[in-house]
Amino acid sequence: MTDTKPQKDAYRLILEAIDSGIYRPGDRLVESELADRFGVSRTPIREALQRLETQSLLARDGRSLIVASLDHNQLSELYAVRAELEALAARLAARHATKEEVGVLRDMVEEDRQLVDDPSALSRANRRFHKQIHLASHNRYLVQQLDMVHRTMALMATTSLAAEGRGVDALAEHDAIVTAIAAGDEQRAGDALKQHISKAFTTRLKLDSRNISRLG
Template identity: 70%
Template sequence: MPDTVPSDAYGRILTAIDVGEYRPGNRLVESELAERLGMSRTPIREALQRLETQGVLARDGRSLIVASLDHDQLGELYVVRAELEGLAARLAAQHAAPEEVAVLEDMLAEDEGYRDDPDALSRANKRFHRQIHLASHNRFLIRQLEGVRRSMALLTSTSFAAEGRTPEALAEHRQIVDAIRARDGDAADDATRAHISAAYRTRLRVDAEDA
């Protein structure tokens, strides 16, 4: 589970999807969620409607299910992610406070301890990228990246589970942080785009093997 759990219905349902408690194709029932979360049905209903509008949930007859991404949608998502994440890293190289860079360095050191735990590393990876988003100091970009994060929650597995991906990803994170610390926006952008491209290739390979 994440370090902090939201208190509102929308945030708690989205977090449950993000950590895999609900996976693509799973049905979400208003009454069951209200009982599970200890909330009235009204905020649950509003949260489900919001998530459907955002494309996180989809209709299956009269039921709401967690949406899934097809091959084309996955490609479209990674194109947008590479553009936005690259821009965030470029802006972080320009605007990150020294303390924010230090936090990224701390995260790199901590993540070394998750080499044998793909799920923990996946959660750490989300924190790492979120920290770069915040270090960009651009609220409009951060808002767009939140939309990307919601869509990434619809992926059924983590690419860190693929053989050999963990050491590659950690090395890529190091390159990104080194560029941000050096205040080299071009290098930060390039390293981030290469990182997202490698993650996409890994996911395509995993999906092909599972087909």
């Protein structure tokens, strides 16, 4: 008798575990342990690990696979690409977003104000907010590219929203972005989102420099 139960997506399960911090940069991933955790056979786990390695989300450490980490140059390159793509998404959202999509964005900003004291929850809400802008661009190819960028963002061990005062500032920036999108002002929407990413990058660099000083 054939098993008709839907198969779990091993790739998605591992990716979500990395994104949520269950597995962090440097953590070793073992096929058998992953299969037990997710209730999936080892073959789809192996295929998922190969796919994640191809996407540079996993790296080799001898014979083992570990969650990759980003060095300073990779971080700079990632933020440079993200800033341009996110700005394009905001400009297209200002052109194409429906009133319902704008309403959802406004609601997100208001609801997220309750999360300023919880960096982890605010980080998850931040990803949802940006994803909503990507979708509001109504450009499937841009959404695909931004999905790849945001997958790589999961390789950062900490969120810039953990910095003191950053959560409040980020929400104010989100509000400015939504206001520009609602007004249909493509240039202002793109500029506001690009500046938002720049400030997030600056905050992350400061956090990283403090961590290096502590280690020194």
